[in-house]
Amino acid sequence: MKIDIAELWSAEEQLLLDVRTPAEFAQGHIPGAVNFPLFTDEERVAVGTLYKKVSPQEALLKGLEKVGPKMSGFVREAMSLADGKRIVLHCWRGGKRSESMGWLLGLAGLPVATIKGGYKAYRSFILKAFQDQILKMRILGGKTGSGKTEILIALREKGAQVIDLEALAHHKGSAFGALGETPQPSVEQFENNLYEVFRQTKHNEPVWVENENRLIGKVFLPEGFWKQMKMAPLFQLERSLAQRKAIILAQYGDYPIAAIQQSFEKIKKRLGGQNMQLATAALERNDLAEAIEIALYYYDKAYQYYLDKNTAPSIQKLKVGAADNAQIADQLIQLSKAIKQEPERHS
Numbered sequence: 001m002k003i004d005i006a007e008l009w010s011a012e013e014q015l016l017l018d019v020r021t022p023a024e025f026a027q028g029h030i031p032g033a034v035n036f037p038l039f040t041d042e043e044r045v046a047v048g049t050l051y052k053k054v055s056p057q058e059a060l061l062k063g064l065e066k067v068g069p070k071m072s073g074f075v076r077e078a079m080s081l082a083d084g085k086r087i088v089l090h091c092w093r094g095g096k097r098s099e100s101m102g103w104l105l106g107l108a109g110l111p112v113a114t115i116k117g118g119y120k121a122y123r124s125f126i127l128k129a130f131q132d133q134i135l136k137m138r139i140l141g142g143k144t145g146s147g148k149t150e151i152l153i154a155l156r157e158k159g160a161q162v163i164d165l166e167a168l169a170h171h172k173g174s175a176f177g178a179l180g181e182t183p184q185p186s187v188e189q190f191e192n193n194l195y196e197v198f199r200q201t202k203h204n205e206p207v208w209v210e211n212e213n214r215l216i217g218k219v220f221l222p223e224g225f226w227k228q229m230k231m232a233p234l235f236q237l238e239r240s241l242a243q244r245k246a247i248i249l250a251q252y253g254d255y256p257i258a259a260i261q262q263s264f265e266k267i268k269k270r271l272g273g274q275n276m277q278l279a280t281a282a283l284e285r286n287d288l289a290e291a292i293e294i295a296l297y298y299y300d301k302a303y304q305y306y307l308d309k310n311t312a313p314s315i316q317k318l319k320v321g322a323a324d325n326a327q328i329a330d331q332l333i334q335l336s337k338a339i340k341q342e343p344e345r346h347s
Contacts, residue, residue, distance in 0.1 A: 001113045003088070005125040008115065009199070014086045017078070019101045020119065024092065028188030030122055031196040034081060036074075036089075038067060038097045067100070074101065075108045086111045094118035123188075126195040130224030135203055137228055138336050139312065141211035142237030144174060144299040145244030145292075147325065148210050151237070154329035161207040168193050171217030173210075174299065175266040178217060179255050190219040198225070206336050213306075233339060234312040235332055238319045241296065248292050257283050264295070271298050314339075 008016075008030075017036040018029050021044050025035040039047065043066045051059035078087060087110055091097035098114045106112045115121065140148050140155075149166060156162045170184045171177040178184075185193065201207050209229060214221050221229070239247075252260065261283050268276045275294050282290035307315075316335055320328050 002094075002116045003113045004116055005121050008088065008122075011086060014088050015078075015082045016088045016090075017081075017101070018119070019089055019091050019097050027186055028119075028123075028192055030090075030119070031193055033090075036078070036081075036101070038091075038101055039063070071104060074104060075110075078105050078110060079108070082110060086113065088113050088115060090115040090118045090122070092118050093120050126191065127222055127224065129195065130198065130222045131227075132224075133198075133203060135198070135201060135228055136206045137232035138206050138208045138332075139211050139229060139232045139234045140208055140237070140332070141234050141307070142239065143244060143303045144296060145248040146237040146239050147247045148237065150325050151328050151332070152208060152210060154325035155208050155332065158326070158329050158333060160329070160333060161201055161205060163194070163197050163201065163207055163209050165194075165210055165212050165216060165221070168197070169216040169219050171219070173212055173216050176252060176260065176263040176295075179252065179259055179263065184217050184219055187219045191222050194222070194225065208332075230311050232312065233314045233316070234310060235335060236307070236315055236317045237328070238317055241293070244296065245289060245292050248296075249289055252292075253288060257286065257288075260288070260291070264291070267295070267298060270302075271295075 016030060016033040018025055018033040019036050019038045021037050021039055021041045022035060023041045025033075025037070029035070047059050047063045047066070050062050087105060089098045089102050089105075089112060094115055094117045098118060102112045102114045117124075140152060142148055149164070149172075152162050152164055166172050166177070169190055170181045172179075172181070184190070209232070211234065212221070212229075214226050261280065264271070264276065264279050264283070271279065271294070275297065279291045279294045282288070282294065318328070318331060318335070320331075323331070
């Protein structure tokens, strides 16, 4: 049986098996899928080389030679993993690899479906979804150190929908954003993980997203999602410099000075030689607060530049003062409810 991508999430109990090689899987895969490779990376190269340089028949024979001894193992492992659930298989384009594995597991009496078009169809589907499926986005903005991530957490605790882009990207968005984070996913996998959250979002209810550049570390937002962000109302948090310095100091104060120095090197040209020297001197005397203020001089100018160019249909400023995150979340929810008209669908 073959299913369309749109049917992939219709069943609650199923096992998604990706029969591509480990290298293909690592580059990008459907969240929740289990890698169940028909070929190893090396075997696929060998078969592909024969296909191109000799003939499809020789490639087929080589494939059978590699797969034959593994067939009983595939069946046993699939039975163990599935535990009675329907198995959904896919390869890159829904071709020979997934069809071969489907034939084998079906022969063993397992309930099996394959995805039409495979992983390639999935990728096309999700990128189109970011363009066509419109969210009621609410963008949470504010200069560096405004505590936006903590307020997103407070919004979620209040029952609001949140898409935490920095958590998905494993990066906090600035030159210092990789500190304390695990390695970033590939751009492809970031998009896949983002869609998994996107598809589970109730599109008729507001969803809060932090105001980000399109590039977050080394990954970037898919175009359709990015366009939606640019059309959404912006809620701009306003905190004093002293408050923002305190927030950043609490966030980064436990990291080694050497790691913070390396992050400063990334913005050396933008800071300018004199400011970089001052920041380095502050770090050498363990004065992180002074170094933070120097960094904010650059980030505040950059943020204001992009704020002046912002195309949001509305920008509401919220002076938060000494309010705690829960109080700020309550204010944002009330301001959101007051929005009478949502942005029109973009072309």
